[in-house]
Ligand SMILES: *[C@@H]1O[C@H](CO)[C@@H](O)[C@H](O)[C@H]1NC(C)=O
Ligand SMILES: *[C@@H]1O[C@H](CO)[C@@H](O)[C@H](O)[C@H]1NC(C)=O
């Protein structure tokens with residue numbers, strides 16, 4: 001039997017079920033509005049809810065995708081996503097991962113809609129949202145995806161973390177999950193914030209730097225996690241594709257994890273979802289998420305150089321957990337290397353912007369200096 005955790009009444013449940021149908025099965029035009037709230041075996045949503053894979057994923061990956069980019073989605077299914085989920089591996093049984101390609105469906109051509117329906121029937125991994133899919137709507141897309149996840153949670157689908165990435169991102173999932181479990185063990189489980197601060201000081205290394213925002217350092221409250229590659233001195237775009245006309249808050253963007261891949265723990269996703277209608281949105285979704293989380297208490301921010309998630313890749317590095325801005329050929333190569341030799345790169349390369357360790361102890365304008373810049377200054 002299906003067990004539901006309910007705070008609202010039956011109407012509430014109907015809305016949730018309805019939005020679930022909208023989101024999950026693309027039956028927008030034929031979804032029955034006056035449905036009773038009782039689910040039975042023949043209901044599609046009942047069968048989806050029964051699907052054990054769906055029931056309690058630890059990590060949900062949302063991959064923003066444009067409706068027509070069928071090839072990108074298939075490439076992800078056939079490469080990095082395929083490497084995780086092998087039933088024999090113990091980790092993959094105990095730490096479950098579920099991915100969704102997030103797509104807006106308003107105003108699509110009939111043939112594109114048909115294609116999406118076929119794709120959904122075949123893979124059941126599209127999260128179709130009622131919005132126009134346009135890059136200027138990406139922030140809305142992230143908001144709606146979080147609202148959908150929050151609805152799922154209210155409906156009884158538990159999850160712990162959400163990783164947001166793009167359709168040109170490659171996630172080395174096994175390593176990613178290993179690291180996440182380690183972060184959870186070291187920093188999220190300890191019984192009070194002071195032990196976390198201590199653990200962080202001990203582990204601050206060459207790849208990560210962290211900051212904790214809490215009002216009460218002796219609090220027992222569990223910390224939330226915001227993990228990625230942070231930028232604190234981002235120039236406000238005043239022209240071009242990412243032009244921002246409404247930003248009045250500071251001379252730079254507030255610190256945010258860049259958008260090719262960042263992870264939020266559940267409470268942060270739910271916080272954004274529940275307040276979505278009152279949160280200001282900017283053109284860039286990653287900038288918006290950083291802004292929305294700026295005033296939230298009890299967050300552990302981890303800057304991690306193993307997230308190669310800026311607009312341009314820094315090259316192939318075996319320790320990278322997420323690599324962004326990849327071509328199809330890049331993705332195929334990384335996958336083949338992982339399969340053949342168990343690592344991402346045949347030879348490691350460095351290109352594009354240099355890596356930095358975020359310095360949380362100085363004003364954001366000074367946060368993000370590369371080793372070279374730091375040396376010159378000294
Ligand atoms: C963004 O989505 C909204 C709601 O679907 C729509 O009204 C608007 O036209 C979209 N914006 C763009 C630029 O597509
Ligand atoms: C801080 O947290 C501790 C432990 O949770 C609690 O006993 C104490 O009252 C809190 N202090 C304040 C000022 O909220």
Ligand SMILES: *[C@@H]1O[C@H](CO)[C@@H](O)[C@H](O)[C@H]1NC(C)=O
Pocket residue numbers: 313315316317323327330349351
């Ligand atoms: C992607 O391919 C380009 C061109 O071959 C190469 O220069 C770059 O290093 C590759 N990136 C990764 C992460 O493998």
